[in-house]
Amino acid sequence: TYTLDIERCDLESRINNTTHHTDQNGLDRLIVRRGLPFTITLHLRSGSQFEAGVSTFRLIVEIGPLPKELSGTKSTFSLTDSALKTAWSVSTNSPPGNVVSLSVSSPPDVPIGLYSLTLDQGQKVKLGEFVLLFNPWCDKDAVYMEEERDRQEYVLSQAGLIYKGTTKRIKASPWTFGQFEPGMLDICLKLLDENPKYSSDADADCSGRRNPVYVTRVISAMINSNDDKGVLVGNWSGDYDDGVRPSHWTDSVAILHQWADNCCQRVRYGQCWVFAAVACTVSRALGIPCRVVTNFGSAHDTNSNLLIEFLYDEDGNDISDDSVWNFHVWVDNWMARPDLDAGYDGWQASDPTPQEKSEGVFCCGPVPLKAIKEGELNLKYDAPFVFAEVNADVVEYVKLTNGRMVKMGGSSIDVGHFISTKAVGSDERHDITHLYKHPEGSLQEREVFERAKHHHELQQKGEEPGLKVKIKVSLDMDIGADFDVFAVVTNNTEADKTCRVMFYARIVSYDGKPGANCGFIEDLTMEVPTGKEKRLPLRLEYVDYGDTITSDRLIQLVLIVIESSPREFHKAKRTIVLENPDIAIKLLGEPRVNQKVSAQISLQNPLPEPLQNCFFSVMGASLTDGKLLIQNVGTVGPKQEAKYTVEFTPTSTGSRTLTVDFDSDKLSNIKGYLNIEIKE
Known part of the structure; x- marks a missing residue:
């Protein structure tokens, strides 16, 4: 047998990353997806030669601090004739010589994360490191998606729209997910390592990362910081002096960088759409298809009786504890559910906003949308809470001075309407209410309520006499x-x-x-x-x-x-x-890759008084080099225009989104965006 004298190993990251749809992360390190072979090349010193059938060696892949074969965090394997489907394998068709091309295959169900790659021929040689991600392109992976346009939207798109407002006035707000911006992948992997389960048993936690259900629950818990070293602090008080107003954020990149660069100190502050958007970034970065979802009229059912009760006194003052949120935002992740009976694969709801504990931790989901729709409230995870958010009934009473309660007539409050997400491949709103619930008043809806042990009388809708x-x-x-x-x-x-x-x-x-x-x-x-x-x-x-x-x-x-x-x-x-003024964004010149281009940004002050301390913040994945560009434009008088000409250099071709935020002392949370096609 020949011992290979290795001069260097080329992990072929340029070719592999492109083949594995990870090239947007860069081409300088190996990032691959599970279930799909990748190629590495061994360059041998002169005098050393590889010969099939004669040269023998083993490869070792390891993940985590204490890898074990038994838990699937370590695997040792020798040359075989072809790739295996159910275990790590390595094969070659290189002729004898001093350049050896190896094809390495991973099974579609191994843990994701940072691996070391070692060659063992009695003496061990470390060949390098690589990151392994979930693979929506592999039909044996639990996150497999059939349609390429869905994968482009839910895995590869770095920009999106989040819906806010009311059922009568739904407003789209732009967000930069930026999952491929510099440093993002490492921060997302760090987020997994900072979760308490990793601290208590690192190998069991790394082994659990083979399962997107497990990883989604970890993400849901780690985006909030209620009981761990998580990313965001929630604040609904209106007082944000010691942090950032939730409505000011326009991207996940700044939030995740601030968390990672400050020793995992909690970032102040987030509200539901911020929690959901950051969860979407982390999910997409790791290869789990994800979309941000808004539910208009979202009930918070604290006592799990599927009933929201509003109380008023005789003067019309609201004296109730319950509330229905005008909107609430969470995420759907796409995955198979082998832990449940057949039929529950596909979209799963997951909510990183800290509201209720699940298994002792502030997280929620993933729960199959089908379970919500059919009222199967015993299915994992947290089905009753999500079911109530879209289905609770609202009853309103007047409490008379003598203590008697009188039920109010009139309009009922709608819960769970216009459940919205960005459409695939366009900026249209896609209504997915039908995936969460049967049509209002239909026979199936009544049956679901019965199944959900929801017995109180449904309010009848329609014209009433009187x-x-x-x-x-x-x-x-x-x-x-x-x-x-x-x-x-x-x-x-x-x-x-x-x-x-x-x-x-x-x-x-x-x-x-x-x-x-x-x-x-x-x-x-x-x-x-x-x-x-x-x-x-x-x-x-x-x-x-x-x-x-x-x-x-x-x-x-x-x-x-x-x-x-x-x-x-x-x-x-x-x-x-109330309607915001529009931000006008005009491109000055034709945008080309690696060439500076400018955009003119303007907004008219609609208020009858001056705006003080006005500034624009501009961000775009692959446009602004992962940075938020901020320009203070001072004071803007009534009906006057705030203006800013921003310069940026696109770093890759294709469709990109420039996102703009305007803030001032009296007018804030004004968002605008422009889709830009970057040419060679």
Whole structure:
């Protein structure tokens, strides 16, 4: 037998990374996906020669600090004639000589992460290191996706849209996931190593990384920092002085870098869409297909009875503990579920926003969308919580001064509507409500509620006799403007009605917490003749709402109508979102790879007062070199324009997204984006 005298080993990262769809990570280190062969080349010193059947050696791959064959974190294997499907293998068809090309194959179910590669011929020679990722292109991998356009969107796309607002006004907000930006992959691997399970048993944790279900749960727990060295601190208080306002973030790259560069100190602050976006970045970086999902009208069911109860006193004040969030954002990950019965593969919901504990840790999911849709609440993980977010019923009561509770008539509050994600390959909104629930009022929906042990009477929708109350709004409700909203009371009875009307507006945050009043009509007596409709305008003025409105720009309108005879309570509630000014982005010149190009950015101040401390923040994967470009533009007067010309150098060809954020003392969380095609 010949001992190979190795001068150097070429891991062929340029060819391998391109073949394995990891070239966006760079070509200077080997990053491959499991279940697909990769090539390495041994260059032997002169006088040393390889000859098939004569030269013998073994390769050793190892992951983690204490690798073991038994746990699958170490594998030793010799030359075979061809690649094996179920174990690590190495083969060659090189002729005799001093250059040996080896084809190394990994099984599609081994742990992902950083591996060392060693050649053993009695004496061990370390050949190098490589990163192994999940492989949505391999039909034997648990994360396999059939359609290439889906893989392009859910694994390779570095930019996306996150939906916010209300059911009546859904707004798309751009986000840079940036999973292939410099340093991101190492930070995502570090995030796995910082999880408490790794600290308590590193080898068992590394072994668990073969399973996307396990990895998704670790990601869900590590994006929040409630019980570990996780990434983000949640804050819904409105006080962000010792950190970054959640609405200011535009990308995951800055957040993950700040966490990793500061010894895993928690990053202040995040809210649901920030938690979800960072989870999406980590999932895509590791090769798990992922999308960010928004649920409009999201219930938080703390006592798991699938019922949200709102209480008001006789003056219309909200005295309830429960709330329905205007929207809530989580992620779906795509994977097989061999741990469950057949039929639950595919999209799985996972929620990294810390709300409830699961197995003692703040994380949620993954739970199959099919289990949510069919009310199979005993399936792993955390099905009851996600089911309630999209299905809980809302009942509203008035608590009378004598303590008696009276159920309110009028409009019901919708829970779990317009469940939204960015469409594949376009900037359209894709409605995926049908994947989470059967159509409202359908026979299947009733059956699911029964299966979910949800027995209370479903509210019937549709026209009711008696008084009908609703709120109407005007089309143009711009931030900075004054405008009217209307209480509308219709009398469908055969008798004239005398009513007491309360109609008020208050600031509200996206998680449903009410703030200051910004418009009020109190104790007005209204006569409504039979068969007639009465309208009552309420003027909302910037001078009243400007100082207290949050960066969510949401105002909640509440109308309470009390009939005098018989004494009955009716209520309508509506949340409006005020329109932002648009950020105009204009490209100056044709963008080409590795050549400087400029973009002109502008925004008109819509407020009747000056904006102080105005600045633009600009980011784009493969455009701004992984950095956030920040420009302070000072003070901008009423109806004046803030302007900034930004210069950047694209580093790769293809479709890229430039994301812009505008912030100031009185106007913040203004986002804009421009899709750019980069040419050679």
